[in-house]
Amino acid sequence: MKSRPMKNHSEGTLQHLHEKVNLLEQSNRELERKSTFFETLMRGIPGLFYVFDDKFHVHLWNKNVETTTGYDAEEIPERNIFELFEGDDLPHMRQAIQNVFNTGEGVAEAMLVTKKGERVPHLFTGVRAIIEGTPYLLGIGLDISKRKLAENSLRESEALYRIFAERMTEGVLLFHRGTIQFANNAFSTILGYDEPNQLMGLDIMEFVHKDFEMYFKDLFDSLESGMSTERFFQARWIRKSKDQIWLEGRVNVIQWKGNPTVLLTARD
Structure with a gap:
């Protein structure tokens, strides 16, 4: 009667240890790979x-x-x-x-x-x-030094625009998408208002005579879309008292508070 050969216990233990070592080495390599990736990420x-x-x-x-x-x-x-x-x-x-x-x-x-x-x-x-x-x-x-510098420069530019506009004898308006953002004393006087602040937030088209509405809509659209950089005009406008007045002037596009804004200067 033949007996079945028995596996050497020490060989089984060594094989088990060898597998453990392989797993540890694999884990260490994976840890090193992740560590290298994280360090590269931090540097980048x-x-x-x-x-x-x-x-x-x-x-x-x-x-x-x-x-x-x-x-x-x-x-x-x-x-x-x-x-x-x-x-x-x-x-x-x-x-x-x-x-x-x-x-x-x-x-x-x-x-x-x-x-x-x-x-x-x-x-x-x-x-x-x-x-x-x-x-x-x-x-x-x-x-964010560059951003802060740009913001400060923008504020300074806006302040200069305001100073120049307020001291001009011609009327000056700034409006974005039709809404008045700034008016100087001369323009408020032209339109029959006591203070420039009374014009803030109003729609520019409220002051354009109906015969010139389409003309100015096309003019403003061409400026705000970038198709034109400067336009001249002669047209009838409506004062606060509903009187009509002829104005002549020009319009340009400038940057105001970070937005493309129409600058209109005019005299009667």
């Missing part, structure tokens, strides 16, 4: 990337944080996140960050104060994540 973010806990200590950041703030890799973990803000921005950012931890997400604008004391306007975003039972905020900060 066009701005600040940061992760800090509910005690406001930073645990993870990209190189842009060091470059922008001026703090090196040894200093950042020792810093409280609120050391980067001052003045009215400090309570504003405290509340914004707390809102992220409370609600799960948030957005805020503030001046980031660098190690050298420079103030750089940033737009900050954040989302909450619970990692091993601890709440963290993951976020991105974008430098």
Whole structure:
């Protein structure tokens, strides 16, 4: 009678260990791959990337944080996140960050104060994540200096337009899609109004004589659509008293408060 050969117990144990080692190596390779991908992603973010806990200590950041703030890799973990803000921005950012931890997400604008004391306007975003039972905020900060500069330049341009218009002896109107946005004193006088503000929000076509309505509609459409850049006119208009008045002038398209707007200058 033949006996069945028995599998060596030590060989089975070694094979089991070998399989375990292979699984661990595979897991390590996958972890390294994910880690490399995450590091590449952080480096590619066009701005600040940061992760800090509910005690406001930073645990993870990209190189842009060091470059922008001026703090090196040894200093950042020792810093409280609120050391980067001052003045009215400090309570504003405290509340914004707390809102992220409370609600799960948030957005805020503030001046980031660098190690050298420079103030750089940033737009900050954040989302909450619970990692091993601890709440963290993951976020991105974008430098909005160029946008702020453009906004300031726009405000300055609008102020200049207003000053020049108010001091002109000719009547000046600004309107967008037919709605009056600005009038100077001269134009309000031409139309029989006491104050320029009385014209704000009114439809420009209310003052055009019916015989010229189609003419002006075509004229304004050609300007606002970009088909024309400047047009001249002579036409009858209607004053507040319903009297008719002949006006001559010209119209152009300018940028006003970020919108293409018709600039009309006229005299009677």
